[in-house]
Amino acid sequence: MESTRRYLIYYLVYKNFQLKYKHSALGFLWSFLHPLLYLLIFVLVFSKAFPSIANYPLFVLSGLIFWVFFSNTTNQLSSVFIRNASLIKSLNIPVNLYAFAELVSELMTSLLGLIPFMLLMGFFGMNVTWNLLWIIPFLVVYGAFAYSLGLILGSLNVFLRDVAILWNTINPAIFYLSPIAYSIDIIPARYKMVFLFNPFYYFFKITREILYEGTFPDLHTSLLCILFTSVFLLFAIWIFRKTHNGFISNL
Amino acid sequence: MNPNTPIIQLRNVNISYLQNRHGVFSLKDFVIKASRLSPFVRRTVLEDISFKIDKGEAVGILGRNGCGKSTLLRTISGIIKPDKGEVVVNTRLLPLLALGVGIELELTGMENIRIMMALTGQYSRATIKKYTESIRDFSGLSEEQLQMPAKMYSTGMLARLAFSTATATQPELLLVDEVLAVGDKGFQEKCYERIQELRSSGTTLVFVSHSPDELRSICSRGICLDDKRMIFDGPIDGAIGSYLNLFHYTPRHGHTGE
Numbered sequence: 240m241e242s243t244r245r246y247l248i249y250y251l252v253y254k255n256f257q258l259k260y261k262h263s264a265l266g267f268l269w270s271f272l273h274p275l276l277y278l279l280i281f282v283l284v285f286s287k288a289f290p291s292i293a294n295y296p297l298f299v300l301s302g303l304i305f306w307v308f309f310s311n312t313t314n315q316l317s318s319v320f321i322r323n324a325s326l327i328k329s330l331n332i333p334v335n336l337y338a339f340a341e342l343v344s345e346l347m348t349s350l351l352g353l354i355p356f357m358l359l360m361g362f363f364g365m366n367v368t369w370n371l372l373w374i375i376p377f378l379v380v381y382g383a384f385a386y387s388l389g390l391i392l393g394s395l396n397v398f399l400r401d402v403a404i405l406w407n408t409i410n411p412a413i414f415y416l417s418p419i420a421y422s423i424d425i426i427p428a429r430y431k432m433v434f435l436f437n438p439f440y441y442f443f444k445i446t447r448e449i450l451y452e453g454t455f456p457d458l459h460t461s462l463l464c465i466l467f468t469s470v471f472l473l474f475a476i477w478i479f480r481k482t483h484n485g486f487i488s489n490l
Numbered sequence: 491m492n493p494n495t496p497i498i499q500l501r502n503v504n505i506s507y508l509q510n511r512h513g514v515f516s517l518k519d520f521v522i523k524a525s526r527l528s529p530f531v532r533r534t535v536l537e538d539i540s541f542k543i544d545k546g547e548a549v550g551i552l553g554r555n556g557c558g559k560s561t562l563l564r565t566i567s568g569i570i571k572p573d574k575g576e577v578v579v580n581t582r583l584l585p586l587l588a589l590g591v592g593i594e595l596e597l598t599g600m601e602n603i604r605i606m607m608a609l610t611g612q613y614s615r616a617t618i619k620k621y622t623e624s625i626r627d628f629s630g631l632s633e634e635q636l637q638m639p640a641k642m643y644s645t646g647m648l649a650r651l652a653f654s655t656a657t658a659t660q661p662e663l664l665l666v667d668e669v670l671a672v673g674d675k676g677f678q679e680k681c682y683e684r685i686q687e688l689r690s691s692g693t694t695l696v697f698v699s700h701s702p703d704e705l706r707s708i709c710s711r712g713i714c715l716d717d718k719r720m721i722f723d724g725p726i727d728g729a730i731g732s733y734l735n736l737f738h739y740t741p742r743h744g745h746t747g748e
Contacts, residue, residue, distance in 0.1 A: 243613070250608035257597055329591040330609055331568040487570055488507035 247332055251340030252347070259344075270352045274300075274307045281420050292422055294451075297363040301450035302419040302443040304349070304356050309385045309439075310410055312345040316389025317396050317403040324490040334483050338393055342386045346378070366453035373449045373456050381442055384468045387475035394482045397489050418443060438467060495580055497663060497694045498543040498566055503575035505536040505561055535561045537718040539575070545662075548685075548695040550705040550726055552733040553715035559698045562715070563665045566696060581663045595641035599631060599651055602640055606655045621658045628684070629654035630677070646674055657684055660691065667698045682707065702730045 260267055278299055286295040316338055320327060323337045353374075361367055396402040417439035423431065434440045441464050445456045508531075536558045543549055551559050564570045565577055592609055593602050603625055607618050626636065629650040640648065657664065664685075685708055689695060699705050705712060705726055712729025714722035714736075722732040 243611075246608060246613035250605055250613075254594065254597070254605050257601055258594060261596055325591045326609070328564070328569065329567075332609065484571070485508045487564070 244333070244336065247336050248340045248343060251337060252344050255340065255344040256347075267348075267351070270348045271355050274304050274352070274356070277303055277307070285420050289421055289425065291424070294364055297360055297365055298422070298447070298451055299420055300356060300360055300363070301446050302417075304352065305381065305442065305446055306414060306417070306419055306439070308345060308349040309381070310414070311348075312342060312382075312385040313389045313392060314403075314407060314410070315341050315345060316386070317392035317406050319389075319393045320397050320486060320490065321400075321403075327490060328487055334486060335390075335479060338386070338390055342382060342389070345385075346382055350378075360450060365450060368453065370453060370455065371449060374446070377442075377445055377449065377456065380464055380468050383472055384438065384442070384464075387468065387471040390475040391478050394479050397482065397486050413439070438464075496542040496578075497545045497547075497580050498541075498696070499576075499578040500542075500565070501540050501576040503536060503539040503565065503572045503577060504534065505539075505558070505565055505570060506532050506534045506573050508532055534718060536565070536715075539720055541713060541720070541723055543694060543696065545694055546689065546692050547711060548689055548697065548709045550709035550712040550729065551696065551698045551715065552700070552705070552712060552729055554736060557715045558718060559715060560667055563667055563696065563698060567665055579663070593640055593648060593652060596639055598639055599636040599643070602651065603636075603655050606652075607659070610656070610659075610661075612659055625651075625654045625658045628658065628680070646677065650677055653681055653684075657688060660688065661693060663694045663696070664688065665696050702734075705730060 260269075265272065278296065281299045281303070282296050285299075286292075289295065292298050319338050319341050320334065327334055327337070357365075357371075365371075392402055392406050416433075417437055418434065419439075423434055423440065426434065441460050444460050445464065448454050448456050539562070551562060553559050561570065565572060566579060568577070568579065592606050594605070597605070600622070603622055604618055607621065612618055612621065626633070631647060631650060635643075635647070640651070643651065685695065695708070697705070697709055709726045711724065712722070712726040712733075713720060714729045714732045716736055722729050
């Protein structure tokens, strides 16, 4: 059964890729161009606003590319069961495979996108050392975090279609509430508290340590990320288990 | 496995859906209707269904629209779990329900064949390659057509693609949900031929249809459903009779024209 799952995921991912890039001339390049356009805007608009941040392009990139991954993954996952409704209703394969295949597709896109970005970050003065490999365990935890949230949204969205729309709407708000284009140092002390409840504060702290500052990820922060991701993942699995039997009659 | 073990066995199966009471699919509806305790209500679709289907049988399922025929097929294929009772299906492959599901219109015919075969349990590249030949032959679609996106296909061509892919692999169990009506005369005949071929090589067939002629030519046994229950299980002619009775038809006899 394990190898069956592997094959099914392989073909679902294959399908995702074919569907996604079939009709665009630039195809795969888009996953690279999209964050690049954002970067350009940020550099033009904000680098003057935050003169205290050294090497602003590298600073932004080390948060931005991971945000783009998160935002794409959760948006895709929030509608994954609806998009696959006809298959879910007529094929007896485990429903969570559709969600997992979506995560794998997004992870692959991001990993491939990471290559040009690494080059770009090297150009902006990133230290190229073995230290950068810390990004791999980071992606495992971060991927699990995005998957958890996406699975919760996707499951609820089957019953209440507003969930995906709502998520699409508040997505940009979370972006601006997270320290991506700015550093938490510019936040007045009495508001800093708020950021302590934002998971991205911790995640981007780690990516900045790895990619921007060129140091090891902080142990305390890393453990905290692993802890709340695990809690989140368990909660997501619980929600999925509670709801997935009702998918068929509501799709 | 004992060759006498039935391929499908249902024992006192009850199926119910947790259904959205008002079709509440948006937050606005939800708030408006929130006065009720729960927006969901449990609706029974099938009650106390029991039957056995032996290997190689061809069984037709009849009944009014919405009487639970598709639900019954979904139960057999394991997509829906029963609330009560037991469903045992002894087959290795995942049966494909309604032909044509999973066809992605943006992808080419060839890519669709590959994906559909994989999703129904044929994973290895070699197997897929082996069968694509016979799919191409049977569907009558040209190499050029198979390289076109499926959205450019006509309804009939889509049916050809779907039917050829679903039957190419000599499935042990084929569940068919009202699909043979599409396709031109020539292809329909080919489909019947293929079904007879599959039957003689041991494929078990469960077939939902509203066409008495179609059922008579393919199936030897029929199950008629009405009001959530089985009202007939026996020879196909009897099942068709009890189906027509639902609409108060009396079968016409030869002398009516005079």
